[in-house]
Amino acid sequence: MIVTRREALTGRILLVLLMAFTVMPFVSLFVTALHPSGTYPLGLQWPDHPHWGNFVTAFRAAHMADLLGSSVLIVLGVVPASLLLATLAGFAIGHLRVVGRRLLLLTFVLGLTLPFEGIITPLYYQTRDMGLLNSRWAIILPLIGLFMPFSVYWMRAHFVNMPRDLSEGAQLDGAGVWQLFWRIHVPLAMPAISSLAILLFLWTWNQLLLAIVLVSDPTKRTVAGALGAFQGQWGTDIPLLCAGSLLILAPTLAVFIVFQRRFVASLLEGSLKG
Amino acid sequence: MPRATLDRSADRKEAQLSPPRRSTRRADFRARTWVGWGFVAPALLMYAVFVLRPLFLTFEYSLYRWDGIGPSTWVGLGNYGRVFADRDLYGAILNAFELILFFSVIPVGLGLAIAATIRSIAASRLALIARTVVFLPQVIPLVAAGIAWSWLLSSTGLVNQILSAVGLGGVTRAWLGDFSTALPAVGVIGAWVLLGLCTLLLLAGMTKIDPALYEAARIDGASAWREFRSVTVPSLRQEIGVCVTVTVIAALASFDIVYIATQGGPGNTTMVPGLEIYYLAFSQREVGLASALAVVLMVLVLGCVLPIQWLTREES
Numbered sequence: 043m044i045v046t047r048r049e050a051l052t053g054r055i056l057l058v059l060l061m062a063f064t065v066m067p068f069v070s071l072f073v074t075a076l077h078p079s080g081t082y083p084l085g086l087q088w089p090d091h092p093h094w095g096n097f098v099t100a101f102r103a104a105h106m107a108d109l110l111g112s113s114v115l116i117v118l119g120v121v122p123a124s125l126l127l128a129t130l131a132g133f134a135i136g137h138l139r140v141v142g143r144r145l146l147l148l149t150f151v152l153g154l155t156l157p158f159e160g161i162i163t164p165l166y167y168q169t170r171d172m173g174l175l176n177s178r179w180a181i182i183l184p185l186i187g188l189f190m191p192f193s194v195y196w197m198r199a200h201f202v203n204m205p206r207d208l209s210e211g212a213q214l215d216g217a218g219v220w221q222l223f224w225r226i227h228v229p230l231a232m233p234a235i236s237s238l239a240i241l242l243f244l245w246t247w248n249q250l251l252l253a254i255v256l257v258s259d260p261t262k263r264t265v266a267g268a269l270g271a272f273q274g275q276w277g278t279d280i281p282l283l284c285a286g287s288l289l290i291l292a293p294t295l296a297v298f299i300v301f302q303r304r305f306v307a308s309l310l311e312g313s314l315k316g
Numbered sequence: 317m318p319r320a321t322l323d324r325s326a327d328r329k330e331a332q333l334s335p336p337r338r339s340t341r342r343a344d345f346r347a348r349t350w351v352g353w354g355f356v357a358p359a360l361l362m363y364a365v366f367v368l369r370p371l372f373l374t375f376e377y378s379l380y381r382w383d384g385i386g387p388s389t390w391v392g393l394g395n396y397g398r399v400f401a402d403r404d405l406y407g408a409i410l411n412a413f414e415l416i417l418f419f420s421v422i423p424v425g426l427g428l429a430i431a432a433t434i435r436s437i438a439a440s441r442l443a444l445i446a447r448t449v450v451f452l453p454q455v456i457p458l459v460a461a462g463i464a465w466s467w468l469l470s471s472t473g474l475v476n477q478i479l480s481a482v483g484l485g486g487v488t489r490a491w492l493g494d495f496s497t498a499l500p501a502v503g504v505i506g507a508w509v510l511l512g513l514c515t516l517l518l519l520a521g522m523t524k525i526d527p528a529l530y531e532a533a534r535i536d537g538a539s540a541w542r543e544f545r546s547v548t549v550p551s552l553r554q555e556i557g558v559c560v561t562v563t564v565i566a567a568l569a570s571f572d573i574v575y576i577a578t579q580g581g582p583g584n585t586t587m588v589p590g591l592e593i594y595y596l597a598f599s600q601r602e603v604g605l606a607s608a609l610a611v612v613l614m615v616l617v618l619g620c621v622l623p624i625q626w627l628t629r630e631e632s
């Protein structure tokens with residue numbers, strides 16, 4: 043490829059600017075979090091005496107340990123179940139070619155672009171009538187349902203590309219559909235399943251609307267939902283709010299940095315398919 | 317249906333060769349197609365109970381006036397009439413469309429420009445680091461983005477500090493609290509969240525373009541702009557379609573950022589349909605009206621997304 047040096051240089055400068063623009067809010071949060079609690083520091087200004095204790099104060103004030111525990115429980119409730127249901131359904135629609143698969147797929151695709159706000163009102167009354175309101179189930183069960191369109195669509199896209207000979211060979215060996223699924227197709231689908239797991243983890247962890255509507259006790263919400271409450275409570279104490287936000291960011295950031303390649307790949311793939 | 321006929325004729329051919337196997341294969345085929353329903357059932361059940369049923373109920377609620385507690389009164393399409401007659405309600409919809417400019421047009425346009433500029437160094441180490449860094453906004457909760465930016469855009473925030481430093485002290489203000497700048501300020505937050513995603517999606521698409529096309533353009537003496545217009549953009553049809561779809565949905569259905577950064581204020585200048593539904597249903601106890609607005613929002617999203625999909629997928 044013909045690349046002039048000037049092009050490469052403008053490219054580099056632009057990249058650095060783009061990164062600076064992306065990182066700027068995080069830097070600002072961090073510097074502000076080190077100022078004495080209750081002050082109104084100027085934008086970016088390194089404090090004379092960094093108050094590292096703000097992180098501890100925020101951790102306690104926001105009941106951070108409870109929040110993290112609650113979010114983990116919700117993720118554990120949502121992600122494995124969604125993966126299982128979506129893989130089963132995707133396998134049936136994409137590979138077994140069930141009767142009426144077009145209609146089934148269309149039904150699921152119908153929900154792909156659905157904004158959660160669209161059904162949040164009836165969802166509130168429904169969870170109330172089921173007696174689930176204010177429990178973690180009120181977030182877990184609806185989220186599984188809401189994730190089905192994308193997850194089934196995603197898994198179907200994987201299974202529809204699996205060669206049919208694979209199953210026919212196994213069938214001649216006398217394997218039933220159930221064994222065929224568990225022994226051959228699930229192991230082969232692992233890359234698709236793990237990418238989906240990453241996406242579902244993120245979407246659950248970051249879920250705000252369901253958390254604030256369906257659960258009134260912040261310590262039973264997702265971290266994102268609790269941060270909303272934390273802002274209401276500590277909105278005037280800027281350094282503490284910044285410290286709290288950073289603490290809440292930390293787990294996703296850590297997971298992201300560990301699995302960054304997979305994350306970026308899944309997110310790109312995810313938006314292409316969605 | 318041609319597929320079924322094909323299968324059948326294949327079966328028939330096979331039957332002529334080995335008659336006994338035919339019936340078992342047939343039976344097996346039929347068993348598998350129905351066994352499949354057992355596999356789909358759990359997913360379908362969760363989807364039906366927690367999405368389809370509420371979806372149906374939203375339509376039903378939208379035809380009644382109901383405070384969520386007492387008896388409800390049938391009002392037909394009255395609630396829809398109110399959505400389009402009340403300045404506050406249709407104003408929220410107009411705001412959502414204005415947000416498309418920031419959530420969609422800017423990230424996609426700027427993303428195209430950036431991706432085209434860094435295309436030649438897409439494999440360098442700097443670009444690999446950038447790939448991770450510009451993804452951060454996609455990973456963190458939007459709530460955190462909202463808090464970070466509320467602080468940046470506040471009267472003592474970094475944005476004003478920079479403006480003063482370059483001699484623009486006169487325009488500094490509390491960007492999210494000012495009637496004329498609050499909505500664009502919210503838009504900037506959305507642009508920040510979506511710019512990285514769009515850039516990377518478009519860049520990934522560009523690396524798939526045949527380099528020979530660029531070589532040919534350069535040999536013909538095409539300018540960078542001409543090259544961008546005649547080679548890059550047409551080849552990225554699908555990626556651009558994806559970016560526009562994702563960002564338009566993000567704009568129309570925005571909730572998290574506005575909830576945290578402005579709560580719809582000052583006045584109603586940053587009110588969006590998602591937040592209005594939340595207030596109507598859970599603070600003002602106007603369940604019917606909230607549901608009518610929800611239906612309008614869902615129809616709007618579909619009305620915007622379907623044409624985009626149709627336009628960008630036409631060829632394949």
